[in-house]
Amino acid sequence: MASEERTKEILNELHKAVYEFEEDDAVKWAKIALEEGVDPFAATMDGLASGMVEAGEAYNNKEYFVPELLMCADALYAGLDLLKPAIKASGRKAKVSGSIVLGVVEGDVHDIGKNLVKMMFEVAGWTVYDLGKDVPLDRFVEEQLKTGSEVVGLSALMTTSMLAMPVVVKKIREKNPNVRILLGGAPLNQEVMEKFGADGYAETAGTAVDEAINLLKMLKEEEGR
DSSP states (O other), X not given: OOOHHHHHHHHXXXXXXXXXXXXXXXXXXXXXHHHTTOOHHHIIIIIIIHHHHHHHHHHHTTSSOHHHHHHHHHHHHHHHHHXXXXXXXXXXXXXXXXXXXXXXXXXXXXXXXXXXXXXXXXXXXOEEEXXXXXXXXXXXXXXXXXXXOSEEEEEOSSHHHHTTHHHHHHHHHHHOTTOEEEEESTTOOHHHHHHHTOSEEESSHHHHHHHHHHHHHHHHHHTTO
């Protein structure tokens, strides 16, 4: 087993490999993590995924652009390919995991944020049903009913397309009042989320999973599970 200090170093190197889009380094340090007994789940969440969160912040601050983000994602998945079987073998799971329908609402084709969120959910062991971008509003309702997902995530980057969100929320609620609805995107905030009748708001890709986990916990408590 790696010492606490060595574990920190390995997690930091995994983080760095993703942030600096070094695929070979991500593979190298994922191998080292496994060889030295670092928890593969921690290596994934506190190493690879945290590097992706930093890359997402760099994108939001216009320090990174789409090509950099895509290369960061490649590095993340390169490391994840090695760590995933070890996570499965260890039986370790996220504290709470469920399934989520994700998509960018109709009239909006900006899907970088949504793709980052998808990645974070996959890393955390959720089942993700990705509808893509410019998604017709009824499609969210249909997919939720078909998959029985506990959470629906709606994304919008423009104030004009954002106005479709309360319409989708209402449609989903009519069919299934128990589903938890999570909103995300640049023009949104807590106040808008409440006004639109949703249950949660993710300010960044990094906080989306935590927010969804909280919603899921509430749902399970209400259902007495």
